[in-house]
Amino acid sequence: MRGIILRWGVNAVAIWVAFRVVPGITPVDNSVESVIVNALIFGLVNAFIRPLMQFMTCPLIILSLGMGALLVNTFMFLLAGWIGIYIGYGFRVDGFGAAFMGALVVSFVSVPISFLLRNVLKR
16 A cells, blocks of 8 residues: 555656656646646556557567657656546656656656655565
8 A cells, every 4th residue: 555655646746847847848727736637647547548559559569679668657647637637637748859858757767766665665
């Protein structure tokens, strides 16, 4: 349970950084609650829809030597924003480039934080 909450927090920090750094990504609401809800939506999309998308695009991912996974991440970022807008907490993305950069920023922020937290929790 603690791991799920920590992952949610890591996603929240990464999404907040993407909101601040990437031009073309505008949250519907700038509140902390909105960032937390967006992180929850992003986590649920990655937990339930991303594995299916990776399975369906497995040949593309293999042929592109893993670069197809970046496309899957981009579409998961877009989908999380669309779902969030539907319930009133999401974010708008101005095009594929902004979504691609947003997904990269979320990855670049969440991977080191997750690595650090994993090492701290093992002690």
